[in-house]
Amino acid sequence: MNSIVPVLLTLVLYNALLIGVGLWAKKRNRNVADFYLAGRGLGPWVASISASASSSSAWTLLGVSGAAYAWGLPALWLFPATVGGFLINWYWVAPRLRTLARDEGAITLSEVIAPAELGKSRGIILRIAAAIIVFCFIFYIASQFEAAGKAFESTFSLPKQSSILIGASIVLVYSLLGGFWAVSVTDSIQGLLMFIAAIVLPIVSVMAVGGFGSLFAGLIATNNVGSPSESLSAAMTVIFVLGFLTITLNYPGQPHVVNRFMALKDEQSLREGRIIAIVWAVVVYSGMLILGFSARVLFADLGDSEQVLFRMSLDLLPPVIAGIMLAAVLSAIMSTADSQLLSASAAISYDWNLADGNTDGGLKKTRITVIVVLVLSTILAIGWNADIYSRVLFAWAATGASFGPILIMRLIGRTLSARVTLTAMLSGFGLTILFALLPDTPNDFVERVMPLFIAFAIAFRGSQSK
DSSP states (O other): OOHHHHHHHHHHHEEEEEHHHHHHHHHTTTSSHHEEEEEEEBBBBHHHHHHHTTTTTIIIIIIIHHHHHHGGGGGGGGHHHHHHHHHHIIIIIEEHHHHEEEHHHHSHEEEHHGGGGGGHHHHOOOHHHHHHHHHHHHHHHHHHHHHHHHHHHHHHHHHHHHHHHHHHHHHHHHHHHHHHHHHHHHHHHHHHHHHHHHHHHHHHHHHHHHHHHHHHHHHHOOOOOHHHTTOOOHHHHHHHHHHHHHHHHHHOOHHHHHHHHBBOHHHHHHHHHHHHHHHHHHHHHHHHHHHHHHHHHHOOOSSSGHHHHHHHHHSOHHHHHHHHHHHHHHHHHTHHHHHHHHHHIIIIIHHHHHHTTTTTTOHHHHHHHHHHHHHHHHHHHHHOOHHHHHHHHHHHHHHHHHHHHHHHHTTTTTOOOHHHHHHHHHHHHHHHHHHSSSSGGGGGGGHHHHHHHHHHHHHHHOOOOO
């Protein structure tokens, strides 16, 4: 039986569910605070899984499995880098940010890093922060649409441009209808699908290799073949590893992730949510690494390494199960863009108005902003070819270096002047752009490490204890 039929059937059912969630959530949006933070009423399951899925998805499913296939054993450093970020965010950032955001009535991350006490300069900082978020997230959203394009292209042999337009249209419908409620609930569904895929596919792939013993032996045999550390000295290997670990340090500065902490309902939701999130991260990231390693042993050359998940599904699973698995993963990838889309639109429609002292920009303007950001991201996805792994990490590094150091200073109780806040934010963002344009260093070490540490040094030296 051809797997196209179950793929199509599952896609139709899943996306009908997404639109249904959007219609349900529309009734819960009475004002802008509801649209962006779900009335601060998220429970542990929705908050934890939606935060996890929105920070992962296409990059994890295709990028991490692809990196494991292309690099071999050095890709193992992705595990502590990513799970470490979850630990920092949920155990250190989440409780402090939830309390601070409630005390100050903040709805967005920009509102937290630019508090009202900054006075007249606050408006400038909010608008620059909004511009940075939109710039970075257009790249981020485009990478999700690129992933959807690869999925449709691999499964249905559709042109990538048509695939991207289909995915963007579905995301637009339920994001416009339901706002943060719809995005959080659909991301939770997506996260559960990712969790299932990260269990089923690695188990089947290890069985195909012949067990973990054969997998390890095969990895040793292919070690350093094509890996980025093949010709690195010991010093360069350290730099390569540090480039991975800065993924961890950039987690606190991600607006689309930390807004879930601001929306948590209560302390119990926080305690339960952190456990769920860590278990999710361990299973999903280890699963995708195992999948990529298995593909490296089984297949000499896949061409595009980011097609690992699709190739393994089609080759190792019965047609019906493969079709359902592909459809579930495809839908998950396609719907991930919603969180970044909502954060980018919040930066323009809410933060921009807040700079003028207006705390309610209206849902109509908010929805118009969603449309504009989505259109720009779709154009970028269609017009610029780049691998998902690199494009996501560029956006990740830029937002993390721009906002993370300032947020950490505020969470440890230090105050920053408007000048220091602006200098740290622009240094983190500007240096990431500058170093991205220069020749690559091992694992893009300079691009991912230097802007973050320079911005942190500026924020720390220029801040004061209360």
